[in-house]
Amino acid sequence: MFRQRRSRGGTYAVQVGAIGLAITLMSAGCGLFGGGSSGRDCKDSDTNTIAVGSGNFTESILLGEMYAQVLESKGLDVTRKLNIGNRETYIGAIEDCSIDLLPEYTGNLLLFYDPNSTATESDPVYNDLKAAIPDGLEVLDQSPAADNDVLVVTQETADKYNLHSLADLAGISDTLTVGAAPEFKDRTTGLVGLKDLYGVDLPFKPLDAGGPLTLKALQNGDIQIGEFFSTQPVIEDQNLVVLDDPKHLSPANNVVPYIGKDADTDEITSTLNDLSAALTSQDLIDMVTKVDVDKQSVDDVAKAYLTSKGMI
Amino acid sequence: MIGEAVGWPVVASSNYDIANKFRDYVTDPANWHGPDGVPTRIFEHLEYTVLAVAIASAIALPLGLLIGHTGRAAFVAINIGNAARAIPTMGLLVLAVTWRGLGLTPVLIALVALAIPPILTATYAGIQAVEPATVNAARGMGLNERQVLQLVEIPIALPLVLSGIRSATVQVVATATIAAYVALGGLGRLLIDGLSVRDYGKMTFGALLVALVAIGADVFFALIIRYCTSPGLTGRPTNRMSPIPDPAQPVGAASAA
Numbered sequence: 001m002f003r004q005r006r007s008r009g010g011t012y013a014v015q016v017g018a019i020g021l022a023i024t025l026m027s028a029g030c031g032l033f034g035g036g037s038s039g040r041d042c043k044d045s046d047t048n049t050i051a052v053g054s055g056n057f058t059e060s061i062l063l064g065e066m067y068a069q070v071l072e073s074k075g076l077d078v079t080r081k082l083n084i085g086n087r088e089t090y091i092g093a094i095e096d097c098s099i100d101l102l103p104e105y106t107g108n109l110l111l112f113y114d115p116n117s118t119a120t121e122s123d124p125v126y127n128d129l130k131a132a133i134p135d136g137l138e139v140l141d142q143s144p145a146a147d148n149d150v151l152v153v154t155q156e157t158a159d160k161y162n163l164h165s166l167a168d169l170a171g172i173s174d175t176l177t178v179g180a181a182p183e184f185k186d187r188t189t190g191l192v193g194l195k196d197l198y199g200v201d202l203p204f205k206p207l208d209a210g211g212p213l214t215l216k217a218l219q220n221g222d223i224q225i226g227e228f229f230s231t232q233p234v235i236e237d238q239n240l241v242v243l244d245d246p247k248h249l250s251p252a253n254n255v256v257p258y259i260g261k262d263a264d265t266d267e268i269t270s271t272l273n274d275l276s277a278a279l280t281s282q283d284l285i286d287m288v289t290k291v292d293v294d295k296q297s298v299d300d301v302a303k304a305y306l307t308s309k310g311m312i
Numbered sequence: 313m314i315g316e317a318v319g320w321p322v323v324a325s326s327n328y329d330i331a332n333k334f335r336d337y338v339t340d341p342a343n344w345h346g347p348d349g350v351p352t353r354i355f356e357h358l359e360y361t362v363l364a365v366a367i368a369s370a371i372a373l374p375l376g377l378l379i380g381h382t383g384r385a386a387f388v389a390i391n392i393g394n395a396a397r398a399i400p401t402m403g404l405l406v407l408a409v410t411w412r413g414l415g416l417t418p419v420l421i422a423l424v425a426l427a428i429p430p431i432l433t434a435t436y437a438g439i440q441a442v443e444p445a446t447v448n449a450a451r452g453m454g455l456n457e458r459q460v461l462q463l464v465e466i467p468i469a470l471p472l473v474l475s476g477i478r479s480a481t482v483q484v485v486a487t488a489t490i491a492a493y494v495a496l497g498g499l500g501r502l503l504i505d506g507l508s509v510r511d512y513g514k515m516t517f518g519a520l521l522v523a524l525v526a527i528g529a530d531v532f533f534a535l536i537i538r539y540c541t542s543p544g545l546t547g548r549p550t551n552r553m554s555p556i557p558d559p560a561q562p563v564g565a566a567s568a569a
Contacts (some may be wrong), residue, residue, distance in 0.1 A: 035346065088510065115509055179495070183508035205495035206505065213494060215407055222414040 040136030041096050042097035042262050049077040050263055053090050053099035054192030057082050058148075058291050058298075059147060059231060059284060063103030063255060065302040070271050073312040087112055094137065100263035106142055107149075109133070110257065113187070123250035124144075129256075138261050140269055142254040143276035145284050148188070148230045149209065149250040150242045151178065157224050158241040165244035169200040169225075179217050180227035182206035189251050197247040210234075233282060233289040253277060278309050333513025348501075350521070356497035356523060360488045364420055365481050368427035373473070376435025382471070383440070390436060393429040401426050401487055409494050419491045426487055427480040434476020438469030438553050465544045474540060478533035484524040489518075499525070 030206045050071060054064030064082045072078050081099050084090040092110065093099045106125045110117050113132040119125045126142050133139065153163055163171050169176065183206055184190030193202050202225065207214045209227040214233060218226040225243070228235055235242060287305060290296045306312040337343055344350055401422050402452045408418030442465045449462045466473075492500030502518025505511075 084383075087389045101347050112510075181508055186509070206492070206508075207495055208493075208503075212406060213414075216410045217495075220413040 010154040013106045022233065039134030039210060040095050040097060040260050040262075042136070042260060049079050050101055050268070051079040051081055051099040052101045052166035053084050053093055054082040054103055055087065055090055056085050058301040059288050060103055062284075062287055062298055062302055065298050066275065066306060067101060067103060067257065067272060069306055070275050070311050071268065073306075074267060074271055076268070089231065094260060095134070097260065100260045101268075102258045104139070104256050105147060105253035106139075106256050107189075109139075109256070111251065112188075115187075117251075118249040119191075120189065120251045122254055125252045126254065126256070133258075133286075136261055138259060140257040140259065140264075141273040141276050142256040143279045144254065145276075145279040145281045146230070146252060146254045147281070147284060148253050149231045150228055150235075150245070151180075151225050151250075152218075152228050152240040152242050153225055154233060155239050155241055163241065163243060166194070166198050166200070166249060167246060168243075169194075169198060169202070175223070176224040177205055177229070178225040179205045179207040179214050181209035182243055184209075184227060187251060197249055197298065209214070209220060221241040231288055232282040233293050236285075237293070255284075273290065273294060275311060278311070324525055328418060330512045330516060333511055334516050335360075335513070336518055337511070337514045347360045347407065350502075352527065353497055353499050353501055354521065356491075357485070357488055357499045357522075360416075360419060360491055360496075360498055360530060361481065361484045363416075363425035364484050364488070365477065367428050368424045368431055368480060368484075369477060371417055371424070372428045372431035372476075377439060377466070380436040380439025381457070381465060384555070386436060386440070390433055393432040396425060397429045402490055402493070404446060405490055405494060408525070414495055416496065418494060419488075419496055423484050424487060427484050428487065430483065431473075431476045432481040434479075435469070435473045438476075439465050440471030441472070442468045468545065470551055471541045473543065474533060474537045478530065478537070481529045481533060482526050485529050491521060 021267070052064050052068045052071070054060040061082045064080070067081050068078045070081075073082065081093070084093055086097075088100070089107070089205075090102060094102055106122070106129050107120070110119065110125055110129040110132055111132070112256045114128070117125075117128055117132070119128045122142070126139075129139060151166065162168065178184070178191075178194075182191065185206065186192065187222075191202065191204055194202060205217065207217060207223070207226075210232055214223070214226045214228070215238065217223045218240075219238075226240075228240070228242075230242065234240070239285055255276065258277065259268070259272075283305065287301050290301045291298055303312070333394030342349075346352070375389065378384075379389050404425055405418055405422040408421040412418050412421070423568035445458075446464060446468070447460055450460045455463060465493050489503055491498040492504045498516050499522050502521070503515050506518060
């Protein structure tokens with residue numbers, strides 16, 4: 001009886017180890033197809049239908065739905081594969097030809113392909129991005145609409161230290177802790193840049209940028225400065241104060257359609273470029289609020305917007 | 313880069329660079345000391361594990377002994393225990409953070425909730441499985457309830473009780489990586505920080521370390537169980553087992569024979 005139990009326990013540990021390794025290798029597998037420079041090569045691609053994908057957050061799903069609706073209005077055959085997952089996953093999908101078109105953000109997509117990029121302003125980011133993306137793929141025109149990484153404080157903290165901008169942090173910085181995504185620690189767009197550009201050296205907690213942990217930590221006082229995304233309704237809801245970034249610490253994250261060259265046509269390019277040109281950051285905030293706060297459906301919100309702009 | 317210097321083979325592939333990244337991470341001396349170093353991470357991981365299993369044992373052992381011995385409330389306790397296994401640890405962690413804020417407490421809440429069910433059910437099952445005849449014989453010899461538990465039931469149930477703590481520990485080792493999700497340390501930092509910059513070499517090394525620590529904990533408990541088990545239970549002949557004294561022979565003659 002004893003021996004039997006012992007062998008079962010041993011097998012269990014090996015199983016746990018094997019599962020851990022398997023998960024890592026699976027993530028790594030996504031990286032194998034997603035992060036490399038292999039690019040996209042769709043020989044058997046079905047040119048008659050265009051598969052639209054998106055990330056797994058409201059704004060990306062909304063943008064994907066809008067792309068799908070405007071293309072459908074031009075008589076194109078569209079397949080929706082929205083709400084795919086994180087960037088590692090959906091980039092893998094566009095590179096292996098499971099999808100043809102994605103809404104993306106210039107700054108984060110550039111950092112995905114070139115983690116050492118230091119460009120932060122809109123046009124340099126866009127130009128570097130065009131050079132960084134792999135063969136077989138292209139970005140169309142970038143939209144003025146942007147969803148930037150922003151650092152926010154509570155109204156209380158802003159009043160206490162008279163904070164409006166990241167430049168105001170000089171001198172008081174070591175009393176404030178910043179909570180942001182883990183990569184913030186080592187990136188020039190994070191702590192390194194804060195020190196170089198603004199001369200502030202902040203204690204850091206790695207959290208979920210823009211997520212419930214960051215919000216709670218901010219409200220509890222575990223952190224005083226939190227990383228959010230500029231189009232999140234929660235910023236207005238919770239009366240958070242966005243700190244200005246006059247020296248461009250965070251990269252510009254303009255919305256940009258990311259498409260396989262084999263799937264693109266002049267008609268698609270002009271249609272999506274018209275949509276990008278019309279879209280503003282405030283439009284994004286309004287639409288995300290309608291979906292996340294007012295609980296309207298993504299389809300309806302996208303359709304109402306496109307109709308109001310005369311695009312469908 | 314460093315790998316080439318120390319003569320590790322460089323895996324040549326522009327696309328598949330996990331092996332190279334893994335080697336770079338392992339061979340970079342900067343990763344082996346300081347507050348972000350691998351030894352610190354292993355120590356933190358063990359710290360969370362030991363704390364969580366200790367707290368879970370402090371709760372589940374007395375409870376398991378009590379319901380195992382009395383047989384009361386067994387149905388309710390065991391079903392609650394088993395239902396608790398279905399609680400998603402990550403969800404509980406985030407809930408605990410929104411309740412208690414950042415820090416060690418929410419992580420321990422999540423890990424303790426994970427560790428209680430295996431300890432509780434194993435302890436209950438171990439005590440419950442003791443032969444009623446043995447227990448009645450002990451009572452017949454004049455042992456009171458406390459003595460029955462201490463001198464008869466616990467020693468007989470011990471291998472099963474310890475195996476419950478063992479499987480709880482291995483589960484907690486594998487799950488303590490979630491501490492990194494809420495800004496703490498541990499080996500999860502290698503996984504989460506690695507993922508955030510797509511350093512799959514770092515992640516692979518982190519996963520490997522978690523697996524090694526889990527196997528180490530398992531072996532540790534295997535040894536403890538081996539040496540804590542009453543010789544009367546194992547059924548294997550050992551020289552530690554004292555021979556039945558034969559009144560006809562002087563003490564010591566048996567071992568000389």
